Amino acid sequence: MSFPDPIAVFRTEAAELLEQIEAGLLDLNVNLGDKDQVDTVFRSLHTLKGSGAMFGFDALAAFTHHCETAFDRVRKGEVPATHDLVGAVLEAKDHMRLLVDTPTGDHEAASEALLASLRRAVDGAGVPEAPAGPSTTRYTIRFSLPQDAMANGTNPLGLLDEMRDLGDCRVVADRSAIPPLDQLNPVDLHLSWTVELTTSEPRSAIDDVFIFVMDDMQLEVTEVQGEPQTSAAPAEAEAVVAATDPAATTPKPAAKGPATVDAKAAKAAENVRVPAERLDELMDRVGELVIAQSRLSQLAGSSGDLQLRAVSEDVERLSGELRDTMMVLRMVPVTQLFSRFRRLVHDLANETGKVIELVTEGETTEVDKSVIERLADPMIHLVRNSCDHGLETAEQRLAAGKPAAGTISLSARQQGGEVIITIKDDGRGIDKDRVRAKAESSGLIAANASLSDQELYQLIFQPGFSTAQQVTNLSGRGVGMDVVKRTIDALRGTINVVSRPGQGSEISLAIPLTLAIIDGLLVRVGSGRYVIPLAAVEECLELSVEEDMRSRGRSFISLRDSLVPFIRLRDLFRTGTTPDPFQKVVVISTGSERVGLVVDQIIGDHQTVIKSMSKLHHDVGTFSGATILGDGNVALILDVGHLVSEGQQQEAQLRAAG
Template sequence: MSIGIDPAETFRQEARELLDALEQSLLDLEQTPDSHDLVDASFRALHTLKGSGSMFGFDEVADFVHEFETAFDKVRKGRSAISTGLVTVALAARDHIQKLIEQPGQHAPAGRPILEALRKIVDTDGAPAPEPAVAAVADASATAGKTWRIVFRLPDDALAFGTNPLLLLDELRELGPCRVTALTDRIPMLETMEPTLAYLGWEVILETDGGLEKIEDVFMFIRDGMELSIEPGAGTVAGGADVARTPDAVSEPVATTKESSSAAPAVRGAKVKAKDATAAASSADRGGSSMRVAAERLDELMDRVGELVIAQSRLTQIASASNDLNLKNVAEELERLASGLRDTTMGIRMVPIGSLFGRFRRLVHDLSHDLGKEIEFVTTGEETELDKTMIERLADPLVHLIRNSIDHGIESPDKRLAAGKGERGRVKLSATHSGAEVAISISDDGKGLDAQRIRAKAEEAGLIAPDAKIADAELYQMIFHPGFSTAGEITSVSGRGVGMDVVKRTIEGLRGSIDLSTRHGEGTTATLRLPLTLAIIEGMLVRVGNGRYSIPLSAVEECVELPPAADLGDQGRNFLNIRGSLVPFLRLRELFKTTTPPDPYQKVVIVAAGDARVGLVVDQIIGNSQTVIKSLSKLHADVETFSGATILGDGTVALILDVMNLVSFGQKLEGRLRSEHLRRAA
C-alpha cells in the first residue's frame, strides 16, 4: 500500500522547525545582541521560509517574510541595533507567519501593522558608529576598487544533495562582469572517482557594486562544510575568458569559518589554511544521515513489537514444559532477538527532553513582559531522554507549573528588593535520570508557599477539619484539588484555581507523581517523577492468593522473606528493619481482600518511588518477564492500585501494580498509625 505525501504538509513540518529555530535565535539575541552568528541564523531561517513558501504556493507567507527579511537585513548589515523592542516585534512577526502557514487566506491583513512597527524600529534605531578597525578596513576596501577574487569548493556531498555549482556561478554573474576559472587539481584518477562527489573548485574574479554582503548571500545555504575565500581588489576581469586552471597556477584555496564570517571584512578576507578534516567531516555526515518518519508508524511498530513479545513469552512457556532441545534453542534465540528489537524500537522513540524545554523560553519571555517581572530562565539536563509520547503529554502540565512559579512564586521587583533579593527572579527547569525514572524539577527563588493560607483555604473548602493534624507535604498537595486557589486576585495568567488539578491528573495518568517542597522566602520546587516509557517494561511477576500481578522491575530494590514475628503486627501492618532502616510494608492479601490461605513462607518485595520505600508482602515470586503495558478501560479509571495490565504467556491477564501509588498509600497509612500510637501513649 502506497501512502501519498502532501507537499503542503511537508512544507508545514519543515516550516515549524524553521520557526522554532527562528524563535530560539531571537530569544538568544535579546540576551546577546552583539552576536553576528545569531543574526545570520535568523536571516537564514527567514530566507529559507521565503523560498520554500513560494515554492509550495504559500504566497502570503513568501510576501510577508520578504518584507520581514528586508527590514531585518538592516540589522544584519549593522545599520540597526538589536533591542528588546525589536525582538518583541520580531517574535510577533514569527507568530504571524505561523498563522499564515496553518490557516492560509485568513490572517494576511493582520501582518501590515507588524511590518510597520518593525520598519519603524529598524529605521529609528540607528547603528552604532563603526569601530576604528572596521572603519580602516572599509577605507582600505574602497581604495582597492570594486573587484573581488572568490575561491570556493563545495562540500563533498553537495552534488548528492542537489547543489548545482553552475547556478551559483550564474548568481555571481548577475552581480557584475566576472571571469570564472575551474580548479581541477583535486580530480582523482578515473578508477577511484565517485560520481556523486564534488571534485572541482572555482575561482571567480568579479567586478560589482554590490559589496561583500551580496557575494556572501550567494553562498548562504551551503556555508557549512565548504571552503570559501573572498578577497577584495585582486585580479581583473577584462581580457580573460572562462578557463580551466592547472594545479601549478592555483594557490591554496582558503576556508572561511563561521567565526570569521561574523568579524570585520579584513578578518573575513584573511587567508586561513583549509583543514584536511573537511572531507572526513562530510563523510561522517553522510554516514550519520537521518530521515523523517511519521510518528504513527513508530506507534504501529511498537504495537507490533509488543505483540511479538507476548508471542515470544508464550513460546518460552511452551518450550519450558517440553523436552525438545531444538524447541528450547529456538525459544532462547527468539527471546534474544525480541529483546534486542524491543530495546532498539524503544530507543527510536526516545527523544531528548531539550526539545520540550526549548518551547518554554518564549513563555517565560512573554510572561515576564506581561507581569513586569525580570525573569532568568535556566535549563539543565536537556540531553535527558524520554519516550516521545511522554514528552507530548508533558507540555501542558509544565506550562501550568511555570506560569504559577512566575505569577505566584516570583515577587515583583520592589518586593524582591525589600526582601534583600535581586530584582531579577530565577526559574530553573531541570531533568535527571533516576534509575528507570526521569525526575523533572521546576524551581523558583520566590516567596515560597504559605502553609497557613493554604490551610485556611482548605478548611474553608471543607477539605480538612479545623483541628486536624496534617503534615506540610500533605497540606501542599491541597493546591491540586479542583478549584483550589490562594490568589488574592484573578489575573489574565492565573487565579481561578483551574489547571493544577489537571496537572496532577495528567501526571498520574502517565504513571507518575508530583511532589512539592518549599522554604519560606526562598522559593518552591515541584518535582515530577515519571517512568521512561509507557510501552514495554521489565516486570517481576508475583502471586497473591490465586492472582498474578506484575511489579515494574525498575522500582524493585530487593526481596526478603517475611519474618514470622511480623505476623503479630498491629492490624497486619508493621515495619521491617532493612539494614538499620525501618521500612513499612503492606500485605497485598489484605489490600486485595484475598480469601485463600496464605503461603507458609511469604516474601516481601521492597519497592521505591523517589526517596520513599515500602514493602509489598506477596505469597510467591514467580520471576521476571518483559511486560507489554495495556491501558485499563475508562470504567477502571478510579482504580488507583493498578496502572495497567499485561497478557502473560499462557494468555491470562495480570494487573500491573502502581508502585508510586502504593508507596504513597503505605507512607500515609504508617504516618497515621504513628500519630495514633503517640496519641494513645500521651
C-alpha cells in the first residue's frame, strides 16, 4: 500500500490556506472594519505558520509569523486595518507561496524588503502600540481534549509549549481517567491538565493557544486575584488535589461533546482528497469501456442470441451510468476560476489608477476541471484588456455621466452541452473605426470591404493586432487576444463579441462542458462515417434528389419562414460518390447562427470518446477530433463552430452575388 508524500499533502493544504488568506484580504480591503475577515486571515496565517514549522518549512514559518503578529495587533485593536496593511500582506502572501514552492532558495533579501514594507504599514496606522512593561496576571487553566484528539492530529504537548511561551508556567497532569492496562487503547487520550500561568500577555493570548480545538474541548480559565505566587507549595498542593479528586479539576463532559465529535468525523469522511492524475486515469479507463461496450452492442445487434443481447443492454446501461458518474466527479464549480480574478482586478486597479469593481454571477455553474484549467490564461488576457482598453479613468467616467467606479462582470451559465462564460465591462466600448483602420493598414481586409460588426470584431483576435496608441505593461503588443482565440478553438469553443459605443463591451465564450466523452450523432457521408456533437444538433430534415438539384447554386433551405444555408459534406470532403436517393439535412447551431449539413445517412446516437488529432492534422479546421467505433474503425468528429462559420460566409457570398 502506498502512502501520500506528506510534503505534497502540506503543499496542497498550504495552497488552500493561501487562497483563503487572499480571499479574506480582498474582502477586508472592501470593508476594513470587518472583524470576521480579520479573524479569518489571522487563523489562516496561524495555521500556515504552525503547519510549515511541523513539516520543516522553517523560513515560511518565520516569515508568516510576522504577518500573523501584524494581524494579531489588528485583532486586538492595537492598530486599525488599512489599505496599506492589506496591500503589504497581499504581497507577503505571494512570497509565502514562493517559500512553499522553493523552500531552499535564497529568499532572505526579498523577505527583508517585504517585512520592512509590512512594518511601515503597521507603524503608519497612527495608533500607538500597547504600553511597554504591563503588569503580570495569574491564571488557573484547566482543560481536557476529546478522547480521539491525538488520532486526529492534535498534540497536547504543543499546546502546553505554547502556554510556556506566554510566561511562567506550572503544569500538573490528571491521570485518574487512565483505564487498566488490558483496556488501554494507546491512541486514545485519557489525560487532562491544570496549568498555573503567570503572564504579561492579555487574556486573549490564552484563547489563541486553543483557537483550533476550542469547539471540541473542555476549557476553564480563571483569573487568580492577588500577587503571583513565588513558592511551589500551593501548586504542589493543587497537584495532590488533581491526583486525588478529579472532580475538582476535570469539568464534566458536556452532553453534546460526543455528538459534536461524531458530526465532525462524519463531515471529514464526506470528502476525500484525490490527485487529479488518478481522475484522468479513471476517465481513460471509462473511455475504453465505452468503446468496448460499443463493440459489444454491435456484435449483439448482428447476433440472434437473446442472452447476448440482454447482457449487452445491461453493460450499456451500466457503462452509461458509470460514464455519467465519472463526468460528475470531474466537474468543478466555475467559482474556482472566477476567484482568481479578484486579486488580478485589485492589482490592475492599483496599477492603472482606475476605480474598478468586480461582479460575478453563476459561480455554481460546473465545468470539467480540464476546461477550467485551460480557460485561466485566456480569461486573464480578456480581463486585463477590459481594465486597460475598456474602462475609462474616474475623471473620464464622471465627465461622461457615469459612476467613477468602472465595473467588470464575470458570469457563467449552462446552455445545453455548453457553458457560456461572459466578460463584460461598462467602459467606452470598441471603436469600430479604429479596428477597421488598423485592419486595413495591416492588410487583413481590403479597403472599404463590407463586413458585419461581428466579423469586424473578430479581427481583434488576429495575431499582432492592437489598436493601442502606446505600449504599456498591460497591453499594446497584440500578443494576447490571439492566444485567447487559439485556446478557445482548441477547446472546440466559440467567441462572440458585442460592443456598444460609450456603454461597454461583452465577450462571450461558449465552451463544451467536457472534453472527454460526448453524446454524438453518427452520420454517413459517402463511405465514411462522422460524428456531429449532439448538443449542437437542432433537428434533422429530408432532402430529396429533386430538392437537391433545385437548390444547386444557392444552397438554402426554407425552415419555418427562414432561410438556412447548408453545406454538402459530400462535396466538402470530395468523396467522389453519388448521393443517396434520400439525403438528410442535419441543422446545427452555435448560439443564434445556424447551418445545415447534408449527409447521406443518419445512423443514430453514439457515445463518443474524444481522441485528439495528431500534430500532422492540427491545422485541419473541419474536424475537432476523432473516435473509435464499435467495429474498430475511426470516425472523425466535426468541428461545429468551424462549419457554422463557413456556412455563414457562404450565405454572405451568395447574398452579395444575388
